[in-house]
Amino acid sequence: MCGIVGYVGLHQAADVLLQGLSKLEYRGYDSAGIAVHQNGILTVKTKGRLADLKEKIEKTDTCLFGKIGIGHTRWATHGAPSDVNSHPHSSENGRISVVHNGIIENYMQLKEMLEQKGRKFVSETDTEIVAQLFDDCYNGDMVETMINVISQIRGAYALGVLCSEHPDQIVAVRKDSPLLVGLSEKENYIASDIPALLEYTRDYYLLEDNEIVLLKQDGVTLFDLNKNEIKKEVFHVTWDVSAAEKDGYDYFMMKEIVEQPEGLRKTIFPRLCDNGIQLDHISLTEEFVKNINRIHIVACGSAWHAAIVGKYVIEKISRIPVEVDLASEFRYRDPILNKNDLCIIVSQSGETADTLAALREAKKHGVRVLSIVNVVGSSIARESDDVLYTWAGPEIAVATTKGYSTQLSVMYLLAVYFGKAKQEISLQEQNQYITDLKKVPEDVKSLLELEERIKVLAKQYAQSKDVFVIGRGIDHAAAMEASLKLKEISYIHSEAYAAGELKHGTISLIEDGTLVVAIATQQTLFEKLVSNIKEVKARGANVVAITPRGNEAIEKVADEVFYIPEGNELFSASSTVVPMQLLAYYIAVERGCDVDKPRNLAKSVTVE
Numbered sequence: 001m002c003g004i005v006g007y008v009g010l011h012q013a014a015d016v017l018l019q020g021l022s023k024l025e026y027r028g029y030d031s032a033g034i035a036v037h038q039n040g041i042l043t044v045k046t047k048g049r050l051a052d053l054k055e056k057i058e059k060t061d062t063c064l065f066g067k068i069g070i071g072h073t074r075w076a077t078h079g080a081p082s083d084v085n086s087h088p089h090s091s092e093n094g095r096i097s098v099v100h101n102g103i104i105e106n107y108m109q110l111k112e113m114l115e116q117k118g119r120k121f122v123s124e125t126d127t128e129i130v131a132q133l134f135d136d137c138y139n140g141d142m143v144e145t146m147i148n149v150i151s152q153i154r155g156a157y158a159l160g161v162l163c164s165e166h167p168d169q170i171v172a173v174r175k176d177s178p179l180l181v182g183l184s185e186k187e188n189y190i191a192s193d194i195p196a197l198l199e200y201t202r203d204y205y206l207l208e209d210n211e212i213v214l215l216k217q218d219g220v221t222l223f224d225l226n227k228n229e230i231k232k233e234v235f236h237v238t239w240d241v242s243a244a245e246k247d248g249y250d251y252f253m254m255k256e257i258v259e260q261p262e263g264l265r266k267t268i269f270p271r272l273c274d275n276g277i278q279l280d281h282i283s284l285t286e287e288f289v290k291n292i293n294r295i296h297i298v299a300c301g302s303a304w305h306a307a308i309v310g311k312y313v314i315e316k317i318s319r320i321p322v323e324v325d326l327a328s329e330f331r332y333r334d335p336i337l338n339k340n341d342l343c344i345i346v347s348q349s350g351e352t353a354d355t356l357a358a359l360r361e362a363k364k365h366g367v368r369v370l371s372i373v374n375v376v377g378s379s380i381a382r383e384s385d386d387v388l389y390t391w392a393g394p395e396i397a398v399a400t401t402k403g404y405s406t407q408l409s410v411m412y413l414l415a416v417y418f419g420k421a422k423q424e425i426s427l428q429e430q431n432q433y434i435t436d437l438k439k440v441p442e443d444v445k446s447l448l449e450l451e452e453r454i455k456v457l458a459k460q461y462a463q464s465k466d467v468f469v470i471g472r473g474i475d476h477a478a479a480m481e482a483s484l485k486l487k488e489i490s491y492i493h494s495e496a497y498a499a500g501e502l503k504h505g506t507i508s509l510i511e512d513g514t515l516v517v518a519i520a521t522q523q524t525l526f527e528k529l530v531s532n533i534k535e536v537k538a539r540g541a542n543v544v545a546i547t548p549r550g551n552e553a554i555e556k557v558a559d560e561v562f563y564i565p566e567g568n569e570l571f572s573a574s575s576t577v578v579p580m581q582l583l584a585y586y587i588a589v590e591r592g593c594d595v596d597k598p599r600n601l602a603k604s605v606t607v608e
Helices: 012-024 052-057 107-116 127-137 142-150 252-258 260-271 286-290 301-318 327-333 353-364 379-383 402-421 429-460 474-490 501-504 523-538 551-554 573-590
Strands: 001-009 031-037 041-047 066-074 096-104 155-163 170-175 182-183 187-189 201-208 212-216 219-223 295-299 324-326 343-346 367-374 388-389 466-471 493-498 515-521 543-550 560-563
Touching: 001 012, 001 096, 001 155, 001 324, 001 474, 012 031, 012 052, 012 066, 031 052, 041 353, 052 260, 052 573, 066 096, 066 155, 096 127, 096 219, 096 560, 127 155, 142 170, 142 212, 170 295, 187 212, 187 301, 219 466, 252 260, 252 573, 260 402, 260 429, 295 301, 295 327, 295 353, 301 324, 301 343, 301 402, 301 466, 301 474, 324 327, 327 353, 327 429, 343 515, 353 379, 367 379, 367 402, 367 551, 379 388, 379 493, 379 523, 402 573, 429 560, 429 573, 466 501, 466 523, 474 573, 493 501, 515 573, 523 543, 523 551, 543 573, 551 573, 560 573
Parallel strands: 295 324, 295 343, 343 367, 367 388, 466 493, 466 515, 515 543, 543 560
Antiparallel strands: 001 066, 001 187, 031 041, 031 066, 096 155, 155 170, 170 212, 182 187, 182 201, 212 219
16 A cells, blocks of 8 residues: 655656656556756656656656655545645745655644644645644754654654755655665665565665664665664565566466466475475474463455454364454454463555554453464564465465465465364374375466366356346355455456355345356265255355366356365365456456456555
8 A cells, every 4th residue: 555665866767766666556546756856956747647747747848857756645534635635745835845654643732833834735635734743843963853743643653754955865764554675885765565676776775663764875774762873784685576466368367377386386285295384484383372362363465364264274173263344443442362272364466554563462351372374574474473474476466376376375274273273173184184285386386277168158247237146155255256256356356255144135136147156066066066056046046156067067056167176174175266366357447447457446454
């Protein structure tokens, strides 16, 4: 959500800023702008995409030749998308320019205070308050002024600030919103995420909350809130620049769908050993697992769907009670947490604001926290007691695919590990689960061969008004993710329902031509699911079924059937999601949607 890039060095800042922002488009935005120091601060910003900003820069009478600047892609929160509400924001006198990710919670009180001092505001944003407050507090020292400013603001923020009186420096800070510092010889950077800077540097400082950074061309200095200098280790990025490129695909989403088998292999196989499951070097011992009272899995969006699958699998294999919470609800319901509980936090980015807040709530109660994240060094990873990384590689498309798939695989690994530690499964059962786990990447790979059939189906259903996805047990959990994929990138209304609940009201929505996708992998529930298919068929629905090979009887009731490989049904969600990812993708393409950047959505949601 939103993107920040800052640069100080030897090259034209505008070029670096625009290039960096282009690598952050996946985060979601509706306006963009840059500010460059050039005999004062020159700002160009606009509603719309980066292409609109570049066009506006080309048409402006003033060329941007400065070698220090800040840039931003905004996702609207306070105030509608507009040129005026776009970042960067300036103080009334133009001395200060600010880019900001996050939300300033007490901005109304600060605005009233500043207005009483005679300051006039031009935008509807909370960010303009930061620019005006910084100018009001300015004492000639950028770091001291920043310390003063953040002592007065409440909320989540990553800030980058220029001052017309300091043409050689940028000051920045973060709190509950990601920000990192890129390091290079004679050039230094700030950014919201690594892909923005990967073509310039592989060395970074990962800022912690309330750490302030002063960037100059010849070096970077870090400070705490008492203006004491901080020393940090440099984080070196090892993955390839090409991992964040499309490699010939039309969209990142399709590239990432195809990358799922490799991500699954990297996540599963290194954790399999002769003795069973080896969970990296985490301190979660078998002795601790034996005494777990309850597991709380907390997540948002697709990660929440992975968590629901995880509940089924962990409870079935380990018999440990599991509660699943939406992160945005967790801390506000006053959860009952005990010292023998385990909290599992799931987040692709490791920066999701609600999920990070839930993590802190759990730790406040003294509960052990294990996180499942994809981004090494992210805030959630750093603040957890233990972390298991999903080795999916960078995920750029807003709609997650390989991130979700690898989260599922970690859930499976944990279930087997817990089951053996609790002595709920025998050595023979553990080994069979491991054999089944080894099949998952190849099963997913085989399902990519459905692409051509699904393209044809997408054309048939691209103009659907409503789509329903039904299933029972784990299949219902998988249906939630399948439904979300469709609605978030194609904008078709879609709902997931437990198939047995259709008769309790939902079936009234089924009419002639309504598309119903039925997921049927649980053999003990297969006949009941077939009955549910008959119910919707009787109301005129068109039914697409997803089921394991061997269930050919379903062809008698479904209009179209996609078969997944036979395997352990506890791990079936990894397979059933693939046809739905492909269907959602090709329906979105058929409808002319921007697949990688769906409207109103952001990749990393860093505000509550």
